Amino acid sequence: xxxxxxxxxxxxxxxxxxxxxxxxxxxxxxxxxxxxxxxxxxxxxxxxxxxxxxxxxxxxxxxxxxxxxxxxxxxxxxxxxxxxxxxxxxxxxxxxxxxxxxxxxxxxxxxxxxxxxxxxxxxxxxxxxxxxxxxxxxxxxxxxxxxxxxxxxxxxxxxxxxxxxxxxxxxxxxxxxxxxxxxxxxxxxxxxxxxxxxxxxxxxxxxxxxxxxxxxxxxxxxxxxxxxxxxxxxxxxxxxxxxxxxxxxxxxxx
Amino acid sequence: xxxxxxxxxxxxxxxxxxxxxxxxxxxxxxxxxxxxxxxxxxxxxxxxxxxxxxxxxxxxxxxxxxxxxxxxxxxxxxxxxxxxxxxxxxxxxxxxxxxxxxxxxxxxxxxxxxxxxxxxxxxxxxxxxxxxxxxxxxxxxxxxxxxxxxxxxxxxxxxxxxxxxxxxxxxxxxxxxxxxxxxxxxxxxxxxxxxxxxxxxx
Numbered sequence: 001x002x003x004x005x006x007x008x009x010x011x012x013x014x015x016x017x018x019x020x021x022x023x024x025x026x027x028x029x030x031x032x033x034x035x036x037x038x039x040x041x042x043x044x045x046x047x048x049x050x051x052x053x054x055x056x057x058x059x060x061x062x063x064x065x066x067x068x069x070x071x072x073x074x075x076x077x078x079x080x081x082x083x084x085x086x087x088x089x090x091x092x093x094x095x096x097x098x099x100x101x102x103x104x105x106x107x108x109x110x111x112x113x114x115x116x117x118x119x120x121x122x123x124x125x126x127x128x129x130x131x132x133x134x135x136x137x138x139x140x141x142x143x144x145x146x147x148x149x150x151x152x153x154x155x156x157x158x159x160x161x162x163x164x165x166x167x168x169x170x171x172x173x174x175x176x177x178x179x180x181x182x183x184x185x186x187x188x189x190x191x192x193x194x195x196x197x198x199x200x201x202x203x204x205x206x207x208x209x210x211x212x213x214x215x216x217x218x219x220x221x222x223x224x225x226x227x228x229x230x231x232x233x234x235x236x237x238x239x240x241x242x243x244x245x246x247x248x249x250x251x252x253x254x
Numbered sequence: 255x256x257x258x259x260x261x262x263x264x265x266x267x268x269x270x271x272x273x274x275x276x277x278x279x280x281x282x283x284x285x286x287x288x289x290x291x292x293x294x295x296x297x298x299x300x301x302x303x304x305x306x307x308x309x310x311x312x313x314x315x316x317x318x319x320x321x322x323x324x325x326x327x328x329x330x331x332x333x334x335x336x337x338x339x340x341x342x343x344x345x346x347x348x349x350x351x352x353x354x355x356x357x358x359x360x361x362x363x364x365x366x367x368x369x370x371x372x373x374x375x376x377x378x379x380x381x382x383x384x385x386x387x388x389x390x391x392x393x394x395x396x397x398x399x400x401x402x403x404x405x406x407x408x409x410x411x412x413x414x415x416x417x418x419x420x421x422x423x424x425x426x427x428x429x430x431x432x433x434x435x436x437x438x439x440x441x442x443x444x445x446x447x448x449x450x451x452x453x454x455x456x
Contacts, residue, residue: 002327031383067329070389078387082400096401109385116383120330129326144270148315151274152323159278163286177290184290189431191286192299196432199275204443207271216267 009054034251276300305346313343365426
């Protein structure tokens with residue numbers, strides 16, 4: 001369902017909120033950190049070893065390539081050829097010239113994206129949604145928020161199945177879903193309306209079920225499963241934040 | 255009614271049950287649209303619907319969470335655009351509050367407003383985080399505009415507006431049609447259902 005990959009490496013044993021804090025710190029550093037090399041350094045010195053210690057190198061490399069390759073391609077083409085700051089011509093291809101300043105900018109943006117994507121992929125790969133919600137609730141997230149996220153993840157497969165059933169039913173009644181743009185556009189509402197209306201009726205039933213179980217009660221809620229949050233995790237979170245602030249400060253000052 | 259009271263009313267149990275369904279509507283309708291090969295995204299119908307039925311703040315939350323959850327299940331890139339999705343819900347809710355979802359042409363105007371607001375939220379994210387690119391065919395428009403001498407910011411604004419505004423007009427019309435198709439008894443369960451009923455003056 002989610003991008004979570006079951007496993008038991010180093011990152012799997014960390015508290016979800018610790019990983020969330022780490023991911024956000026890396027994202028801030030990638031854009032506000034000192035110098036041009038920070039994002040690439042973070043990726044090579046921190047993210048890649050973390051993926052290694054969590055036994056995730058293969059899916060990690062695959063997902064990074066799949067998401068980053070098209071972005072990097074367009075970045076280099078767009079900025080290498082057309083960035084208005086481009087002055088120094090590296091070489092010419094027919095009527096257009098590749099310029100140094102654009103290539104440098106594209107490389108910087110690519111390394112930042114690599115860094116942010118790398119950190120967020122580590123987070124989603126190693127954090128099951130249930131643990132994330134439990135961790136968030138533990139740190140004071142309101143119950144409605146964890147309910148909304150949890151319910152959404154549970155409804156998705158049902159709604160996908162329902163969308164497929166509605167499509168099949170409408171096609172059986174003669175709805176054309178291929179052909180000219182006009183034909184396809186006319187197929188939209190007959191497919192969307194039944195899906196939305198039936199799922200809204202579900203929402204109302206769900207609301208009645210929640211009300212019947214005193215979901216809006218303000219008393220503290222108990223949880224079926226417990227999530228350990230040892231002091232070392234808290235220290236790790238604080239260390240992440242302090243290091244990030246120091247590095248960003250150094251970046252501004254130097 | 256004070257702001258706090260309005261919020262409590264907007265975030266009633268029915269709204270809480272509606273938001274997950276709306277998020278999934280966003281994701282699944284986007285899927286139907288790509289199966290039909292239509293040149294639109296239509297991935298915020300649920301968000302606009304929540305904006306209409308439960309107000310701007312519920313719309314904001316629906317949009318934000320849609321993209322965050324999307325980031326969790328398919329690609330973290332979507333999470334970076336969560337503020338854009340949030341603005342879509344917020345503006346849809348504000349339009350509905352001021353009666354801009356009472357008939358089809360007003361809904362189309364709402365669509366334009368939503369599209370413009372979403373574009374102006376998306377441009378800074380696109381320029382500063384992604385260097386102005388999306389990794390899709392729309393980048394050729396940006397490249398062309400850059401080549402003809404526009405600035406990066408200007409090129410991206412034009413690219414984003416030209417893909418977003420038509421999409422949000424269709425989104426607003428579909429959401430309006432769906433809200434109108436809801437039975438009165440059911441509509442009455444939502445905190446801001448009066449937004450889609452024609453005003454007494456017509």
